[in-house]
Amino acid sequence: MRKIIILGSTGSVGKAAFDFISKNKKDFEVVCLVASSNEKVINKQAEKYVNCKTYLENPKKANYSKKSLTKDKLLELIASNKVDTVIAAISGSKGLDLIHHSISCGKRVLIANKEPLVMAGEFLINETQKSGAEIIPIDSEHCAIHQIIKGRDLDSISKIILTCSGGPFHSLSRNKFKVITKKQALNHPVWKMGSKITIDSSTLMNKALEIIEAKFLFEIEHKKIEAIIHPESLIHSFVEFDDGTILASMAEPDMKIPISYGLSYPKTKKNGLKKIDMTQLKELTFKKIDRIKFPSIDFAYFAIEKGKGMPIFLNAANEVAVNHFLKDNIQFLDIYRLISVVLEYADKNNIKLSSVSLESIQDFNKEAIKISNHISEQLIK
Template sequence: MKKVTILGVTGSIGTQTLDVIRNDINNFDIVGISANTNWEKIIPIIEEFKPKYVAMMDREASVKLEKHCREKNYSTEILQGLEGLNYISTLAEVDVVVTSVVGMIGLVPTIKAINAGKDIALANKETLVAAGGLVMEAARKNHVNILPVDSEHGAIFQCLQGNRLENVNKIILTASGGPFRGKSKQQLVEIKPEEALKHPKWNMGKKVSIDSSTLMNKGLEVIEAHWLFGVDYENIQVVVHPQSIIHSMVEYVDGSVIAQLSSTDMRLPIQYAINYPERNNAVIDKLDFYNMGNLTFEKPDMDTFKCLKLAYSAGRMGGNMPAIMNAANEVAVELFLDYKIKYLQIEYIIEKCMNKFEHQTRPNLEEILEIDLRVREYVRNNYDKE
């Protein structure tokens, strides 16, 4: 039986992880879970899965949850803040940590879990984007598996099974194109948050949905793929595939291309990651090839959707530049969702920060965390002065 900690249990990936485990409950034991503020949503999870620990990032939420648990005589211990996340990520009995929190908050708990020898089912893009070199070095040092949960990286991981990395010619990341595929720059000027949140294929959280609409999500995945699979940026290609049936492909030196296909359901890559190297019975709808229709492919428009181009640039520069880009994007997305900036200001803010802050080629963890805070503060203090 695998013992599991889930960081971000009330989010999209977290709830789907619970669904996967629910369908295979005899093989998993959830030891620790975390959430941000939604303490009421934690209560049925405690009742069903009986985790030993719950870490709430928000202090007020943790107090309310602890009071409820005392009244109900639950044995679950309630922890608080980043210290709580770190604690449940490094528990001696835990085998795998599912990191499904969104944003830079996942970086430190993930590194601490790796240093504690835990396998990582990684759904937190920002961890590898901001500190990929440090994370992968720690994984090698501690003999830890980094198991990708993103549908694209999970697909690549499957396409690589039984093959050698030195025989890979190119990684092909597929993208749905988001809700604004085919639109011109001018058509994006007055886009509102509610429009950007309407993803055509995937059910995701707000931040990831906005990133998908700007193609920043695909840019983050390009940087992730570089670190996960050791492939140069010149050999990572993005292809728009609106049907989202092919989740990614690997081209080998002999010209063969291996693709992974499935229905658009995140439970498959989650299931594969937490069960690796085993495969379990399907928790998703299987493909019906007779009724699938056509599969089409397009080149991404990186002039209209400049965030993808900026991500490639940040990745090639390396060092602290991806962390600068990521911090600027996170705050810009928050501001857009709060109706404080326009849609196209997201890419403008990112590019301005990439040009403003000093490029450092070999930052340590403390320096990455410091530049992250500096960029966030700058954007929050200056967005209305542009």
């Protein structure tokens, strides 16, 4: 019986994980649920498990539930033998401290929440090696790669090719980008996701973050990581090996499939989810990403090459930009403008992460957010 905590249980990935687990109660038990402020959903979820605790980071009222824990008690619970698996599905950089704590406590951590890996990937992987924790990516592309490279000689990988749907705008001409509305950007053609990642998918910043995520997770040189558009979203990534073989991993675009993989690993269990019927497939198409239209991909390589905290700046600038876009403070193209100006500022002013610890990464992130907010205020004027 796996004993599970879901971080971000009220969000898109968290709900998918909760539903999947609740349909497989003989193998899994939810021992704690974590969210920001959504009392209604978290309380309803917690009712399904007698011993399930809850934690809200920003509750609207204290003691919102008899089952609620304080932060200290939550950290204690994660560290205890009452928990063996943590599903990390908080959105954005806010997920970093609980992912770090879960890793330090030697747990199996199923990570959907990519931003902490972008900010602190190398550090988190080192912590995993020290504590004996296990990271299993459930971001669908990285989960696909995890499956493909299992048991392979990693030195023989010549390329990792991340696929992406291309979002709603991959066929739109660049001159129409300036009139893209929030409603259009939130209308993802394939996935139903939280608003932050949906905007990231429309700008292809999601793919930029995933390039950095892949570099850290698989400890592979960034020059060997590419991304291509695959609108059908059935192949979740490719790995090319030195002998010319390319392996792909296919599945329906449903987050419950990587969640099922991560929970059952190293076994593969029946999960009752929809399978691809190859005889019904009409076509599988692929196209190059237009890097003029989508500068996000170049931002990712720039941040990796600069290193020393530049991925933290990239992530912070993007979080600030998406937040403003969702509040209608800036236009779609301003997202790229803001990120570009912030990266240039950090580079020109030689702002670097000098030491690597959770505290120093968090402090550096606060500084990056402050600078991004400052630059965005000038952009909004």
